[in-house]
Structures are given as structure tokens and as C-alpha cells.
Amino acid sequence: MSTDYLERILTARVYDVAQESPLETAPKLSIQLRNHVLLKREDMQPVFSFKLRGAYNKMACLPPDVLARGVIAASAGNHAQGVALAAQRLETRATIVMPVTTPALKVEAVRNRGAEAVLFGNTYDDACAHARLLEQDQGLTFVHPFDDPDVIAGQGTVGMEILRQWQQPIHAVFVAIGGGGLISGVGAYIKRLRPETKIIGVEPVDADAMTRSLAAGERVRLDQVGLFADGVAVRQVGAETFRLCQEYVDEILLVSTDDTCAAIKDVFEDTRSIVEPAGALAIAGARVYVEKTGIRDETLVAIACGANMNFDRLQFVAERAGLGERKEAIFAVTIPETPGSLRRFCDCMGDRSLTEFNYRIADTKTAHIFVGVRIANQEDGLQVKEAFEGEGFDVLELTDDELSKVHLRHMVGGRSPLAQDELIYRFEFPEQPGALMGFVEAMSPNWNISLFHYRNNGADYGRIVAGIQVPDAEKSRWQEFLDTLGYRYWDENENPAYKLFLA
Numbered sequence: 057m058s059t060d061y062l063e064r065i066l067t068a069r070v071y072d073v074a075q076e077s078p079l080e081t082a083p084k085l086s087i088q089l090r091n092h093v094l095l096k097r098e099d100m101q102p103v104f105s106f107k108l109r110g111a112y113n114k115m116a117c118l119p120p121d122v123l124a125r126g127v128i129a130a131s132a133g134n135h136a137q138g139v140a141l142a143a144q145r146l147e148t149r150a151t152i153v154m155p156v157t158t159p160a161l162k163v164e165a166v167r168n169r170g171a172e173a174v175l176f177g178n179t180y181d182d183a184c185a186h187a188r189l190l191e192q193d194q195g196l197t198f199v200h201p202f203d204d205p206d207v208i209a210g211q212g213t214v215g216m217e218i219l220r221q222w223q224q225p226i227h228a229v230f231v232a233i234g235g236g237g238l239i240s241g242v243g244a245y246i247k248r249l250r251p252e253t254k255i256i257g258v259e260p261v262d263a264d265a266m267t268r269s270l271a272a273g274e275r276v277r278l279d280q281v282g283l284f285a286d287g288v289a290v291r292q293v294g295a296e297t298f299r300l301c302q303e304y305v306d307e308i309l310l311v312s313t314d315d316t317c318a319a320i321k322d323v324f325e326d327t328r329s330i331v332e333p334a335g336a337l338a339i340a341g342a343r344v345y346v347e348k349t350g351i352r353d354e355t356l357v358a359i360a361c362g363a364n365m366n367f368d369r370l371q372f373v374a375e376r377a378g379l380g381e382r383k384e385a386i387f388a389v390t391i392p393e394t395p396g397s398l399r400r401f402c403d404c405m406g407d408r409s410l411t412e413f414n415y416r417i418a419d420t421k422t423a424h425i426f427v428g429v430r431i432a433n434q435e436d437g438l439q440v441k442e443a444f445e446g447e448g449f450d451v452l453e454l455t456d457d458e459l460s461k462v463h464l465r466h467m468v469g470g471r472s473p474l475a476q477d478e479l480i481y482r483f484e485f486p487e488q489p490g491a492l493m494g495f496v497e498a499m500s501p502n503w504n505i506s507l508f509h510y511r512n513n514g515a516d517y518g519r520i521v522a523g524i525q526v527p528d529a530e531k532s533r534w535q536e537f538l539d540t541l542g543y544r545y546w547d548e549n550e551n552p553a554y555k556l557f558l559a
Contacts, residue, residue, distance in 0.1 A: 061244035061300075064209035065216055069116040070109040073145050074101055074213070079221040079357070082326040085339070089346045091227075092355045095323065095339070096218055099331050099363035103141055105134035105287075106214055106361050107201070110237055112142040113210030114199050123148050128196040130184035132158040133287055134362055135201040140171035151196065153187040155179055159366065181291070202237030203294025212241025218357055219249060227354035228254035228345065232337035232361050233266045233308065234288030236297025242359070243304030257301070257308040258341030260285045260316065266293045266301060267308045284313050287334025287362055309348075311340040317373045318380025319343065323360060330370070335362035340380070378430070379455060384411050385437035386428045386460065390450040393423045395501050402493045404443040405429055408436075410492055410510060413520075414468035416558075417475055417506040426460075426468050428512075468509075471558060475506045478523045479534065480554050484544040487518045495520075498541060502530055507558065521548070523558070 077100050082093045098106040115127055126149030129139040136152045143150030150171040154163060155178055166173045176186040191198045200207060218229065229246060231239040243255040259267055262282030269276045277292040293301075311319075316333050319340035323331050331339075338358040345356075378384030391397040412428030431437045437455065444451045454460040485491045492510070499505075507523030526534045538545055548554055 062248045065212035065245050068113045068209045068213050070213050073112045074109050084326050085322050090352045094357045096359040098361045103137040104363040107134040108138035110207035110210035111138035114206040115142045117206045126196050127199050128187050128191050129199045130187040136166050140166045140169035144170045153183040155183050202235030208241045211238045212245045215242035215245035226253045228256050230256050230338040230341045230358040233257040233259050234290045236293045240297040240300035247304045254306045257305050258337040261310045263289050285333035309341045309344050314376050314380035315340040317376035321377040331360050332362045332365040335360050382434050385431050386454040388452040389425045391423050411512040413510040415508040416469045417472050477525045478506050480523050480548045482521050482546040484517050
């Protein structure tokens with residue numbers, strides 16, 4: 057069958073719509089991983105994804121009379137746009153069935169290419185079942201997103217280009233897996249010509265249908281899948297793609313949401329482009345592979361397979377990228393509610409930068425602080441934890457705790473009956489190590505911090521809100537402190553939201 061797929065790929069008709077995407081060195085990532093990392097830039101295709109290759113090849117291979125009747129597909133993402141573009145170029149009718157939950161932006165993208173978008177059901181499975189009914193009723197041809205030899209061959213042209221563009225040895229090619237069409241085509245081609253090159257699949261930990269299927273020796277259907285990397289959120293892989301992965305895939309790696317966010321950042325820092333979560337999986341897999349094996353000075357290719365990123369996800373990605381890079385550690389630290397404790401707390405961090413600091417006075421004896429710290433690596437994070445413990449502070453590491461990372465970090469606060477004589481101010485200060493310590497050292501020991509919130513947002517200045525307990529007799533000294541601090545500040549004591557939620 058490998059010879060058959062080699063011929064199919066070599067003769068695939070994709071370049072009427074697709075371009076030969078660049079294979080680019082990722083210089084910063086290469087230095088970090090101590091290997092030569094190349095990115096195959098499928099995010100630069102006209103529909104920002106590799107999917108148009110398989111869709112067009114399938115449709116271009118149809119007999120003219122069949123093509124003329126039109127095609128139908130079910131998709132809420134990149135496959136939909138690939139089919140729509142292919143139909144537009146081949147001057148035929150395309151119907152795309154999409155779940156009613158599909159964002160309006162993606163629906164409009166399909167309609168703008170001349171295809172008919174039919175909204176049906178709440179899930180892909182609902183949409184697919186309806187598309188199959190329309191296929192029969194209207195005599196249309198169903199264009200499967202992955203489980204079709206012509207679609208697989210179209211995707212396989214990515215592998216053909218990689219070997220043409222890089223004729224030196226390649227240790228491994230990393231490929232995201234959803235239904236398996238891309239890795240099947242890439243694997244079938246590369247293993248035929250360079251069997252020594254590893255084909256390594258990458259799946260999210262919460263959408264691992266191919267991993268489970270290969271382990272079971274048969275296709276496994278997942279009860280549910282995670283939706284962060286929605287481009288690979290497939291409950292069951294294809295029959296043909298499963299067979300090909302059994303033959304050609306050397307290994308599959310599972311990556312977390314944090315790993316994926318870090319990979320999106322990696323691609324941005326090297327290319328100034330933003331890939332979607334599914335498009336970053338291969339890059340995340342390359343990092344995990346290097347950490348697992350310790351390999352050095354090898355050539356690694358990662359396919360950046362899509363860039364249809366929802367803009368409103370960017371904040372979440374930025375929040376989680378540091379954790380995925382192992383550059384941020386999160387702790388809950390309990391310190392005594394006594395003068396000098398916060399200074400001891402700050403001393404434990406040395407010259408490391410804070411990424412987050414959340415605190416609200418709640419007890420007369422102890423203070424619970426939610427803190428994020430910028431670290432060099434996991435060992436550095438362990439040293440921070442040991443420094444806290446060395447001061448006698450109770451420490452709970454939250455770096456891998458999903459509840460804390462997604463929700464609790466935004467919920468620290470509330471009213472406190474202990475916040476007497478509280479003044480509430482916002483401050484801006486230069487984003488540099490020691491800035492928080494300078495703030496703490498400049499304060500009078502007669503004042504107590506009753507509320508503190510800070511989060512590093514990547515700007516060159518930091519923003520904090522602080523509640524300070526200042527007795528009436530100390531108000532003039534407080535004003536002197538503000539005037540000499542050197543940071544911009546805003547009095548928020550009359551802010552209605554503060555009065556409603558915190559005062």
C-alpha cells in the first residue's frame with residue numbers, strides 16, 4: 057500500500073489552491089532545545105491551514121459529472137474553509153453543515169467563499185449525521201475531513217515538500233493528530249523514502265483517540281474530548297488513518313494545555329505569527345520529546361498546521377504560556393500576620409520577578425498569599441519552595457492545579473471585617489526585579505497591607521491595587537509616602553465597585 061500512496065501523493069492535485077509552504081529554521085527555539093528545529097509553515101496557506109490540500113485533491117479527482125452535482129462536508133473549522141475554497145476554484149456547489157455553536161466568524165468565512173453554510177445540531181457528530189442525510193437526498197459527494205485516500209494523499213504533499221526542501225538527515229517529524237489524515241499522508245511518504253526518520257504524532261491529553269486506539273489494537277471512541285485544541289477534537293480516528301498510523305507512526309506524545317500555550321508563544325517569538333492550539337501541537341511535542349530523550353544536535357521538523365486562532369483566546373494563552381515553558385511557578389504561601397513577615401516573604405524570592413501576587417486580609421494570625429514567580433526551570437521553582445519552607449512558611453504548590461490556574465487566582469479577595477482604616481490605591485511601577493520589594497521597604501512598619509493584587513501582563517510597567525491599613529494619625533505620613541515613592545498612583549477609596557465588593 058505504501059507504493060500506492062507514494063504514487064497518489066506524487067500525482068496529487070493540490071497546487072491550484074495550495075502553495076509550497078516555507079520550511080523555516082526557528083532560531084530561538086533551536087537554541088532553547090539545543091537542536092536544529094524547523095517549522096513547516098502550513099499556517100501560511102490561503103485558508104491558514106493544510107486542510108485545503110486534501111479537500112482540493114479529493115474534489116479534483118472526482119469525475120466531471122459527479123463534481124458538477126456538488127459536494128458536502130461537515131466541519132466547524134479548517135476543513136470547511138478548505139472545501140469552500142476548493143469548490144470556488146473548481147466552480148462547483150459546496151454545502152457545509154456546521155454545528156449551531158460555530159462562531160459567526162467561521163460561518164461567514166465559509167459563506168464568503170461562495171459555499172452554503174447549514175447550521176445544524178450542537179456537536180460535530182450532529183452536523184455530520186445531517187450532512188450524510190443531505191448527501192443522499194441531494195446526490196452530493198461527501199468530502200471526509202480525514203478518512204479518505206485522496207484526502208490523505210493531498211495532506212501527504214506536506215511530507216513530500218519537507219523532503220524536497222531539506223535533503224539532509226532528519227531525526228524526527230512531529231505532526232498533530234486529530235482524525236489522522238495529515239500524519240497518515242506525511243508518514244506514508246517519508247517512511248517510503250527515509251525510513252530512518254521518526255514520525256512522531258502529538259495529541260492533547262484530553263483528546264487522545266489515536267493513542268488509545270493504537271494501544272488497544274482497534275479504533276476506540278472517546279466519550280468526550282477537550283475543546284481547547286478544537287482543530288483536533290475528534291472522538292474517533294478514521295479506519296484508513298488508523299491502519300496507516302499502525303504502519304508508519306513511531307510514537308505518539310501527549311501534551312497539556314500549558315504545553316500548547318507555551319508552543320504558541322514559541323512560534324510567535326520566532327516568526328511573529330500566531331498559530332491556533334491545534335497548529336502548535338507539533339511544536340509542543342518537539343519540546344516534550346527533547347525533555348524526555350535529552351537528544352542534542354539533531355534536526356527536528358514540526359508542522360505548524362493551522363492559524364485560525366480565535367482572538368479572545370489570546371489572553372488565556374498568555375496566562376498559561378509561562379507555566380508550559382516551565383518559566384512560572386505558582387504557590388499558596390501562608391505567613392504570619394505580623395510586621396516584617398512580608399519582607400521575609402520577599403527575601404525568599406531573591407532577584408526573581410513576581411508574575412502574580414493576590415492577598416486579602418482574612419485572619420488575625422495568618423495570611424494566605426497566592427503568588428506566581430518567574431523561574432529559570434523546574435529546579436529553580438523547587439529552590440523557591442524550599443526557601444519559603446526554610447523561613448517556616450507553609451507552602452502549597454499550585455503550578456499543576458487546574459482549579460487554581462483557571463479560577464481561584466481571580467477569586468482571591470472579598471470583604472473582610474479586619475480591614476479597619478483601609479485605604480485603597482492603584483499604583484504603576486517599572487516592571488523590573490525588586491520593584492515590589494522597594495515598595496514594601498518604603499512603607500512605615502505601622503501600616504499593614506490588607507489587600508494586594510498584581511499580575512504581570514507583559515508590559516514594561518506593572519499595575520497593582522493595594523489596601524493599606526493607615527490609622528488617622530498616620531494619614532499625613534501616608535501622603536508623604538505617596539509623594540516620595542516615585543510611582544504613579546490613583547486614590548480609589550470612593551470607587552463604587554470597591555465599595556460594593558471589597559470595602
